[in-house]
Amino acid sequence: MSDILAELTRVRDAFDKPTLRLLDRKWAPLVLAVFRTTFTRDQRTVPAERLHQQVDNYLDELRLAGEPGPEGPGRALCMQWLAHKWLVRSRDDEGAEFYSLTSHALEALDLVQSLTRDRTLISESRIHTILDVVRRFATEADPDRDARIARLDAHIAELTAERDRLAEGGEIEPATDDHMLDSYTNLHSLIGQLPSDFKRVEEAVAGMHRQIISDFRNESRPVVEVIDEYLAKSDSLMKLTPEGRAFEGAFALLRDEPLLVDLRRDLDVILTHPFAQTLAAAEQREFRRTVKTIQDGIRDVLSERQRLSATLRAHIVNYDVTKDRELDAVLRQINQELEAWMQTAGPRATVEVELVPPRVDVEHLRERFWDPADAAPPPPLEDVSDNAPAAPDLDVIRRQGGPSLAELRQALVIAAMTPDGASVADVFASLPDRLRRPVELLGMVHLLLGSRPDAPDDLSEAEALLAALDSEEQVEAVRPDGTRRSFTLPVLPLRASDADALVEGARR
Numbered sequence: 001m002s003d004i005l006a007e008l009t010r011v012r013d014a015f016d017k018p019t020l021r022l023l024d025r026k027w028a029p030l031v032l033a034v035f036r037t038t039f040t041r042d043q044r045t046v047p048a049e050r051l052h053q054q055v056d057n058y059l060d061e062l063r064l065a066g067e068p069g070p071e072g073p074g075r076a077l078c079m080q081w082l083a084h085k086w087l088v089r090s091r092d093d094e095g096a097e098f099y100s101l102t103s104h105a106l107e108a109l110d111l112v113q114s115l116t117r118d119r120t121l122i123s124e125s126r127i128h129t130i131l132d133v134v135r136r137f138a139t140e141a142d143p144d145r146d147a148r149i150a151r152l153d154a155h156i157a158e159l160t161a162e163r164d165r166l167a168e169g170g171e172i173e174p175a176t177d178d179h180m181l182d183s184y185t186n187l188h189s190l191i192g193q194l195p196s197d198f199k200r201v202e203e204a205v206a207g208m209h210r211q212i213i214s215d216f217r218n219e220s221r222p223v224v225e226v227i228d229e230y231l232a233k234s235d236s237l238m239k240l241t242p243e244g245r246a247f248e249g250a251f252a253l254l255r256d257e258p259l260l261v262d263l264r265r266d267l268d269v270i271l272t273h274p275f276a277q278t279l280a281a282a283e284q285r286e287f288r289r290t291v292k293t294i295q296d297g298i299r300d301v302l303s304e305r306q307r308l309s310a311t312l313r314a315h316i317v318n319y320d321v322t323k324d325r326e327l328d329a330v331l332r333q334i335n336q337e338l339e340a341w342m343q344t345a346g347p348r349a350t351v352e353v354e355l356v357p358p359r360v361d362v363e364h365l366r367e368r369f370w371d372p373a374d375a376a377p378p379p380p381l382e383d384v385s386d387n388a389p390a391a392p393d394l395d396v397i398r399r400q401g402g403p404s405l406a407e408l409r410q411a412l413v414i415a416a417m418t419p420d421g422a423s424v425a426d427v428f429a430s431l432p433d434r435l436r437r438p439v440e441l442l443g444m445v446h447l448l449l450g451s452r453p454d455a456p457d458d459l460s461e462a463e464a465l466l467a468a469l470d471s472e473e474q475v476e477a478v479r480p481d482g483t484r485r486s487f488t489l490p491v492l493p494l495r496a497s498d499a500d501a502l503v504e505g506a507r508r
Helices: 004-015 019-022 028-036 048-063 074-083 103-116 122-141 145-167 177-192 193-216 223-235 242-254 257-271 274-277 281-288 292-319 323-344 394-399 405-417 422-431 437-452 459-468 497-507
Strands: 046-047 087-091 097-101 470-478 484-490
Touching: 004 019, 019 028, 019 103, 028 048, 046 048, 048 074, 048 097, 074 087, 097 103, 122 145, 177 274, 223 497, 242 405, 242 437, 257 292, 394 405, 405 422, 405 437, 405 497, 422 437, 422 470, 437 470, 437 484, 437 497
Parallel strands: none
Antiparallel strands: 046 097, 087 097, 470 484
């Protein structure tokens, strides 16, 4: 019989994985386009509310362009993608929720990226990569000491011959643009797989985290018997999964800082070749950030492992044996009482149980005894009247206040009743010095304009009225300290009717 049944089973298992389920969906191109637009190498996490709003905006934009799309709000679609294991949601230290892509979504994006880029399936760079890996792998796998030494001698001799040729002035054959572009494509393909590889390790650690916590909570044995077991699991955490073991091997190399410095320098040297001019600025920037991509992946995996260790430590520290014993004793007593009650109770008998205990009325208890010092009067105030400054007299206080409206109104009434054509400036100049403050001048204008029937309603109308007067006259005011100041005042002649209006205004 052929192996078609076994192969069919394996293929079905592959299609059941989230990666192929994402590519097999009706709206797969739209979902992948949203992921490629939202998540980048620089932005690996997006706040939950922002992603919901972005998905709504993308769908509206596509509908305006005539492109079909799934129904429903962005929040509901994100929850579907979360259930399909294409997105993962996490919280930061402040409680804010963030979305990030899973390894399955990253694998699907890598596959789409490789299909959208023109590349050759076989090239010189790829063959050299295979040959170098096979040669090094065969050297490590060969247990024959002499054979391994022979391989090393041949490699040393090849490198020595090339060094001597260059030292003697041999010609350096420059790499062609096609060769460098082919090598870049091969290297870019390998580097592009790193984010999904790191994410797969992070998810493996998170899965083990959930499994260990679940086992710890469901453990029926006393905690003192299982602490050592779980501590041993946490110590060997990275060795329990294939992803963890692979990461441990790579981590030994990637934590070598001089090695990463050399890698960063080699990347810069590659981009100085003329072929790099054919690359887009975004491709050059992404290629130069290879070291940061490696460091970010390592940091995410280590953070997930530290979170697991902190959770285990919190469970162990907060576990209270005494409370567990008390709870067990209460439950055992409840079972005993229930068994005794069931011997006499009928099949439909019920018991009223108060979920919340009643409040206990306790009289107020004195918290402290009476202290005579608490009832003692405060000490008498110190007499500092000798240091007080002299109180100002009434005249000084009045000179600092507002206008003397009664005296000003009387002066205006007398002037209006005298048919000599006096103006406000003339009346103000005839007043004594104590009534010629600048504020008195304003009060006099206010009284006169406010008493007339055509008086303005607001300040702007009053200003317009004064500005409309053509002639002006000078008036001199006297401040309370004796200094003088001149003001330019529009000519405001007094009318015969102003006397009655002023008297009527005083009565109001």
